[in-house]
Amino acid sequence: MxxxxxxxxxxxLVGLPDLLATHFYKSNVPFFHGRLQVDESQRYLEYEDRTPFLYLGDTAWELLARLTKEDVSLYLKNRKAKGFTVIQTVILPELDSLTIPTAMGASPLLPNKSITLNPLYLEHIDWVLREAQHYGLFVGLLPAWGDKIDKQWGNGPELFDEFSARVYGRMLGKRYADYPNIIWIMGGDRGGDGKNRKIWNAMAEGIKELDRNHLMTYHPQGEHSSSFWFHQEGWLDFNMFQSGHCQTSYAIYRRLLEADRNLHPVKPVLDGEPRYEDITINFRKKDGRFIAYDVRKTLYQSMLGGACGYTYGCNNIWQMYAPGRSSKCDARFWWYDSLDMKGCCQLKHFYLLWNNFDFSKxxxxxxxxxxxxxxxxxxxxxxxxxxxxxxxxxxxxxxxxxxxxxxxxxxxxxxxxxxxxxxxxxxxxxxxxxxxxxxxxxxxxxxxxxxxx
Known part of the structure; x- marks a missing residue:
């Protein structure tokens, strides 16, 4: 019947806050578990001691360029409290000139030297990585935004060819090989076809020549996946796709997530840029904005669709929108007033499932x-x-x-x-x-x- x-x-409701806090406090020192690696199922990530790792990322593309140390500490403390495990950011960012001072007073590149990172800027990156380590956070680190290889709609300039990309990659690999909390992310909202493929391969291989300690993936443009160009590359440890800011249903996961899970060899996969909270749908005000409900849908539809993790994004935070800065994609609140948006605050409830069920099985x-x-x-x-x-x-x-x-x-x-x-x-x-x-x-x-x- x-x-x-x-x-x-x-x-x-009794005991729920304690249950969630137990996981967050326990992961304050995750680096004692060893390096990150792909697990035996080839579907998920784990530490060397076989402790499962949930890639729960936040999007902070402009953090290195636009935040002071005090801002960084405020931001990281907030993200740690919400259960994030990875912060995605960029060394050579998209929005500001690479030869004007950042919030810390040092330009990313030295003037008149096309791809020489400013030693003062590198020291700031070092500090941010250590500060993230203090909070038990990994940094998903992009060596350069995609417009530095393929300008298209970005500010550019296009800096790299195959040779210079490999040299740049070797420099980063040597400097950061022993940091415990890095996940390398190639790309940056661009494809890997045409001339881009050789350049991204060279940069990734350059890093891997001197850094075998960290996982690596690739961030593509909207409604594309790293698998479109790099699935067979040895440096790509797991796939990342961008479901983007136009789709509103599971159909995009059928097209990207399910397709990647059916590839061989099997590799983990996650949505590295779903619908940002508070961004305009289809980049048009008349279509409204994505809200907490959209965040929950992308989280649970992708994770229960077999993803190894999930990246949240807020339109006001990725660009670190603040007084004196122009609004991108119709940002409307300052970044520091957007840290506790509803969708972001609801992500932590997923741990009730992750902590109690073995997703790898x-x-x-x-x-x-x-x-x-x-x-x-x-x-x-x-x-x-x-x-x-x-x-x-x-x-x-x-x-x-x-x-x-x-x-x-x-x-x-x-x-x-x-x-x-x-x-x-x-x-x-x-x-x-x-x-x-x-x-x-x-x-x-x-x-x-x-x-x-």
Whole structure:
């Protein structure tokens, strides 16, 4: 007999802050676990001692150029408290001239010497890396934004050819090989085709010649993946794609995430630039702005779709928008007033799943979820194995969950609210064809269903 279950249950809030804090405090010194590496499943990242690593990134492209030391410390402390593990930033940034002083008073490049980094700027990068280490954070470090190789819509200038890119890469590899908290990210919103391919390969190989200690990936332009050009390259440890700022449904993950997971050799993959919170949709004010609901959808749809991590972004923070600076992409709040936006503050609730289930033993479960009410606004996704299933419902009123025979001995059903992290009382069930009603219905009312034996 099929039954319909709704949440007429008490949500348990007791102990939740302690559960989350335990993970954050424990990861203040993650570098004792050894280097990062790809795990045995080839789908996820881990430390050398086999401790799982969740790549939960924040986008701070202009941090090195636009923030003072006091600003950096404020920002990193805030991000650590929210559960981030990686900060993505750029040595040669996009927005400002490379020969005018940064917030710390030193230009990135020496005047009249095309690709010679200013020693004072390098010292500031060193300090930022140490400060991030103090907070237990990795830095996803881009050697140069993509316009320094392929100008297109950027400021440029185009600095590198194949030879100079390799020399530059060797310099960075030598200087930073022994820092414990770096993840190298090639690219920067550009493709790897044409002349770009040889230049990016040369820079990546230059780093790897002198630095075998750190993982490396590539950040492409919107709605593209590193796999389009570099999947077979030995330096690419995991794929990164950019779902971008125009798509609003799981369809973009079907095109990029699922495609990358089907490649050989198998490599981990993550969304390195999804919809920024508070950016205009399609870069047009008339289309509205992405909100916390969009952040939650990209987080849970990608992670339950099999990604090894996720990068958050806020339109006001990536550019470090502040008084005296021009607004890019219709930024409207100062960066320091945007640190606690709703979507950002809700990311930490994902740890309730990550800390309690072994994602490396799970897979995306296709075809087990079907809307009862004809809901077709977006896809629900499911992930798990024979001992647990996690379902994310972006909306609707009710869903059918079809279970395999291995669940016929019964299981526990529990709801999680991704907006506040609250959990319902777990209820024992035996139905193999389960009909569930969402605990709360309406616009932006997404829910997570947990089934476990």
């Amino acid at each position: 099929m039954k319909r279950y709704s949440l007429i249950l008490l949500f348990l 799970g897979i995306p479960l296709k075809g087990i979820l079907r809307p009862i009410d004809g809901y077709d606004m977006d896809d629900a996704v499911a992930f798990g194995n024979d001992s647990y299933i996690i379902c994310y419902f972006p909306g609707g009123t009710g869903w059918n969950v079809s279970l395999l025979d291995s669940w016929d001995d019964g299981y526990f059903l529990q709801w999680m609210n991704p907006r506040n992290g609250s959990l319902s009382v777990a209820v024992r069930q035996t139905d193999m064809n389960l009909h569930v009603s969402l605990p709360e219905k309406g616009s932006e009312k997404d829910w997570i269903l947990i089934l476990k034996k």
